[in-house]
Amino acid sequence: MGSTRRVPAVLTGLVLLLTATAPATAGESAGSVYEVDTANAAQRTEIAATGVDVLGVRDGTLTFVAGPEQARELRADGFRLQRVGEAPTRVTDAAAPADFPSGDEGYHTYAEVTAELEQATRDHGDITRLSSAGESFEGRPLHVLKISDNAAADEDEPEVLFTCNQHAREHLTTEMCLRIVQRFTDGYGSDATVTGFVDSREIYVIPTVNPDGAEYDISGGQYQGWRKNRQGQGTDVNRNWGHRWGCCGGSSDDSADETFRGTEAFSSLEARAVASFVDSRVVGGAQQITAHIDFHTYSELVLWPYGYTTDDTAEGMSPEQAKRFSDVGTELANSNGYTPQQSSDLYVTDGSINDWMWGEHRILSFTFEMYPADGNGLDGFYPPDEQIGPQTARNDGAVDILLREAGEPG
Template sequence: MTGAALLTAAAPARAAAADFPAGDEGYHTYAEVTAELQKAAANHPDLVALSSVGKSFEGRDLNVLKISDDVAADEGEPEVLFTCNQHAREHLTTEMCLHIVQRFTDGYATDPNVRAMVDGHVIWVIPNVNPDGSEYDISGTDYKYWRKNRKPVAGGDEIGADLNRNWGYKWGCCDGSSSRPASETYHGPAAFSEPETQAVSRFVDSRVVGGTQRIKAHIDFHTYSELVLWPFGHTKDDTGEGMTAEENARFRDVGQRMAGTNGYQAKQSSDLYVTDGDINDWMWGTHKILSYTFEMYPTGPFPGFYPPDEDIARETTRNDRAVDILVGEAR
C-alpha cells in the first residue's frame, strides 16, 4: 500500500498505560485502539486494510485504516482522511475516529447511505497521531494534562513539541506558535522535526498519484470548544496568497453546513486565534485538500479535556451528518 507499511502486530510500546483513570475505562488505550482496528480488518477483509504510516518517537505504529468497497484495488476514487489525537490529552478525538471506523464498516451492510459513501470513496482513518503523549497522559492514577509529543528537546530538559504547530506550511511565521521549548505551543526546532508529523505528511504526499492528490477532504479532530474551523490560521485575511475568494466561500459554505448539523460554531481558524504550522494550513496550502478542524465537546473548561466516558457515544454520533457532508465534498 503506497505510503504505508502493512501492520502485522501491535508495536512495542514504552510506558504503556494499563487503562484510563478510574471511571473513564470506556475510553480506549493505544493497545485497545490497535485491537479494535485489527478486529475491523478481520471482520471486514473486503472493506478494510490496516497498515502504518510510520512510527512515533517511542516506536509505536501510527495506525492507518483504509476503508473501501474493494480495499485491495486502486480504483482512483476520491479519498477522505480523518486524523485524531494530535494533542495527547484530547482522548475524545480518538473515540471519534474509532466511531467513524465502526460506522463505515459495521454499517456497510445495513445502511444504504454508508454503503454509497464507501462505494464511491476511499476513507482513511488515523486514530492516534500522538500515541506516546496520549499514553503518557494516562500513565498514572490521574490525568497529566499533557499536550505535546514525547521527543526530548535537544540541549535541555524539556520534552515534546506541539505537533499541530510543527507542519511545514508557514511554520513559525506569524506569532502563532512558540520558539520556547517549555511552551505548550512549542513548534519544534524546525518544520517537520517530529517523527509523527513527518510520517503523516509523507503518507499524504504519497497520495499524489499521476500528479493529482487523491485525498480531497480532511478533518482533524480536537477538543474542546465545539467549533468548525478552516484555513488559514496564520493570517487574519480571508483571501490572499493561496486562497481565492471562491475557495474561501467554499470553505465557509461547507463549514457552515457541517456546523448546522452538530450545533458547533463555524469560523475561519484565525478568527479564533492565529496559529502557524498547523495541519489545516499545510493540507490546503500544500495539497489543496479541503481541510477542517473540529473542536469537539464541551464548549468550555468543564469538563474540558476529560469528559466522562458516558459522553462518548453522544458526542461522536453528534458528528455523523457533518462527516457525511465532508465525504460528499470529496470529488
C-alpha cells in the same frame, strides 16, 4: 459568563483529580488555570504568543494554563487574569498505563485502539486495509485504516482523510475516529448512506497521530493534562507542519512551551509521518485526498484555514475558495451545533495541519473542536466516558457532508 458560578465545579473537578490514585513519581506543576475576557483575535493572539497552554475559547473568554512568569507578563501587559484552578502535578516517569483512570475505562488505550482496528480488519477484510504511516518518537506504529470497497486496490475514487489525537489529552477525538471506523465497517451492506460512501470513496482514518503523548497523559493513575508529543520536552505536533511554519507569531520557539513548534518544520516524527502518507497519495501528479477533518477538543467549533493570517484570502486562497470553506464549514456546523469560523478568528496559529493540507495540497481541510463547549479548564479534556457515544454520533452528519464534498469539484 457566570464565571463565579463555575468556580465550585472547577474545585470539584480538582478534588476528583487530586483524590485519584497517587502518581508514581510527582514532578512539577504545569502552572495555574486562568480565564481572561478578550475583545478580539489580536488580543487572543498576543496571549497565545507568550506560549501559554490554551485550553479553550468561548465567546471571547480564553481559558489557559500559564506559569507564574507568563502570568506576571500578561498582567503587566494589562490583561485581567482570573485564576480559576491549578494544573495537576505531572508524573516524571511513565510506565505504559493498563487503562484509563477509574470510571473512564470506556476510552481506548493505544493497545485497545490497535486491537479494535485489527478486529475490524478481521471482521471486514474485503473493505478494510490496515497499514502504518510510520512510527511515533517512542516507536508506536501510526495506524492508518483504509475503508473502501475492494480496499486492496487503488481505485479511481475521491479519497477522504480523518485524523485524530494530534494533541495528547484530547482522548475524545480518538473515540471519534473509532466511531467512523465502526460505522463504515459494521454499517456496510445494511446502511444505505454508509454503503454508498464505502463504494464510492476511499476513506482513511488515523485514530491517533500522537500515541506517545496520549499514553503519557493517562500514566500514573491520573490525567496529566499533556498536549505535546514526547520528543525531548515535547513538540506541539499541530504547530510543526511545513506550510509557513513559524511564520507569524502563532507558535513558540521555546521548547518548554506548550505550543513549541519544533526545531524545524516536520521535526516531529508524527507530523512528518502523516505528511509523508498524504504526499504518497499524489498519483499521476494529482493529490487523491480531496477532503479532511482533524479532530480536537474542546470548544465546539468548526475551523478552516488559514490560521497564520487573519486575512480571509491569501496566497493560494482565492475569494471563491474562501467562500467554499465558509459555506461548507457553516453547513458542517449546522449539522452538529458547533460554531463555524476561520481558524484565525480565534487567534493566529502557524504550522497547523489545516494550513499545510490546503496550502500544499489543496485539500478541503477542517478542524473540529469537539465537546464540551465550555470546559472548566483542564476538566474539559476529560468528559466522562458516557459522553463518548452521544458526542461522536453527533458528528455522523458532518462526516457524511465531508464525504459528499470530497466528490465535488474544488
